[in-house]
Amino acid sequence: MKSGVRRAVAAAAVVAALGVTTACGGSSETTDDAKKPAKSAASEKTTAPAKPAEEGAKALTAAELEKAVVGTGDVKGYKVEKVGKGDLPPTESVAAKPASCQPLADMFMFSTQPTAKDRVVRTLMATDELDPKVTSLALLAHEGADAAKVMKDLRTASKSCTAYEHVDYKYNGVKERPAPDAGDEAVSYDVKGVIDGDKVPMTFTVVRSGSTVVAFYTMNMLDSSKTDVPQVIVDAQLAKLEKTV
Numbered sequence: 001m002k003s004g005v006r007r008a009v010a011a012a013a014v015v016a017a018l019g020v021t022t023a024c025g026g027s028s029e030t031t032d033d034a035k036k037p038a039k040s041a042a043s044e045k046t047t048a049p050a051k052p053a054e055e056g057a058k059a060l061t062a063a064e065l066e067k068a069v070v071g072t073g074d075v076k077g078y079k080v081e082k083v084g085k086g087d088l089p090p091t092e093s094v095a096a097k098p099a100s101c102q103p104l105a106d107m108f109m110f111s112t113q114p115t116a117k118d119r120v121v122r123t124l125m126a127t128d129e130l131d132p133k134v135t136s137l138a139l140l141a142h143e144g145a146d147a148a149k150v151m152k153d154l155r156t157a158s159k160s161c162t163a164y165e166h167v168d169y170k171y172n173g174v175k176e177r178p179a180p181d182a183g184d185e186a187v188s189y190d191v192k193g194v195i196d197g198d199k200v201p202m203t204f205t206v207v208r209s210g211s212t213v214v215a216f217y218t219m220n221m222l223d224s225s226k227t228d229v230p231q232v233i234v235d236a237q238l239a240k241l242e243k244t245v
Contacts, residue, residue, distance in 0.1 A: 057143060057144030057147075057210055057211035058143060058144075058211065059116075059117040059118070059141040059142050059143050059146075059211055059212075060117075060118070060139075060141040060211070060212055060245065061118070061141070062118045062120075062141075064141075064244070064245065065118055065119070065120045065139050065141055066120055067244050068139060068212075068240060068241045068244040068245060069120045069122055069137075069139050069237070069240070069241075070122060070124075070137070070233075070236055070237050070240055071122075074236055074237075074240055075124060075232060075233055075236040075237075076232065076236075077126055077127055077128065077232065078124045078125065078126055078127065078230075078232075078233065079124065079125055079126075079127055080122050080123075080124050081122065081123045081124070081125075082121075082122060083121040083122060083123060083136075088110070088119070088121055089109040089110070089111070090109070090111075091109075091111045091115050091116065091119075092111075093106050093111060093113055093115075094166065094167050096164050096165065096166040097164060097165045097166075098161070098164060100156075100157060100160050100161050101157055101161035101163075101164035101166075101171075101174070102153075102157070103150070103153040103154045103156075103157040104154070104157050104158065104161055104164065104171075104174065104189070104191060104204075105164060105166040105171075107154065107204060107206065107215060107217075108166070108171075108191075108193075108202075108217075110136075110138040110140065110215055112140060112142070112150045112213065113150075113153070114142070114146040114149065114150070116140035116141050116142055116213070117141040117142065117143075118141045119138050119139060119140045119141065120138065120139050121136065121137070121138045122136070122137050122138075123135070123136050124136075124137070124233055132220055132221065132222040132223065133218050133219070133220050133226070133227070133230065134218065134219050134220075135216060135217070135218045135219075135229060135230060135233055136216070136217055136218075137214065137215065137216045137233065137237060138214070138215045139212055139213075139214055139237075139241065140212065140213040140214070140215060141211075141212060142211050142212065142213055143211055144210070144211045146211075147208050147210075147211045147212065147213050148208065150206075150208075150213050151185055151187060151206065151208045151213070154187045154206055155187045158174065158176040158187055158188075158189035159176055161174045162174050169193060169194065170193070170194050171191050171192065171193045171194075172191075172192055173190060173191060173192035173201075174189060174190065174191045175189060175190045175191075176188070176189050177189055177190060177203070179205070180205060180207075180231065180234060182205075182207045182234055182235075182238055183207035183208055183209040183214065183238055184207075184208050184209060184210065185207070185208050186205065186206065186207040186208070187204075187205070187206045188203070188204065188205040188206070188229075189203070189204055190202070190203050190204075190227070191204065192224075198221070199224070200219060200221070201219070201220065201224040201227050202217050202218065202219050202227060203217065203218050203227040203228055203229055204216065204217045204229075205217075205229040205234060207234065207238060209238055209241055209242060210245065212241060212245070214237060214238065214241065216229045216233065216234060216237075217229070218230070
């Protein structure tokens, strides 16, 4: 199983890298934080408590996830591509070293412990060809208590983990970031991977909305200082999820 997971990790990085390198180079400020109002509903928080998960909240079905995930026309300035189930990495967890970093290693694969009941994944790129960012997102269907545990474990790992190894790849530079004021609770962090010789800087933002864990990560192979997850993507996905359910 480990060799299959290793291939999946490499494939995920290669897909993102290809998406970035097909852009024309340079960077654009037209689709993300540069045009964001100085203060908005998505302003960052550091101390607001998480809203408790609803007791006994049920996981969304596969059909509900498909209805709730963003598609073409839902995110202004971005094209959305569906990632088929056959292209997704396995949900089985492979041990990370040290074990304290396991939640971060799993999340790179859009996997969690406890395992999600189902998941859908999309990849987004700006229609502006000068914007080199690639963002992937996943909706992970959990029951209420499990969703809360996933968030708690991610928050703990993002504070305590600095570097780790997972399926023969090394990751470092783990650093907690201020989480956006989104959903019922959120976690955000940076991590840098070295995958088949390529340096892959990433920013993750993970949000719980009810019993659903919504995970985003952004890569930028051309400018490692600009990997923020575009807030417009976070806002659009959460709005559609909350409207749908």
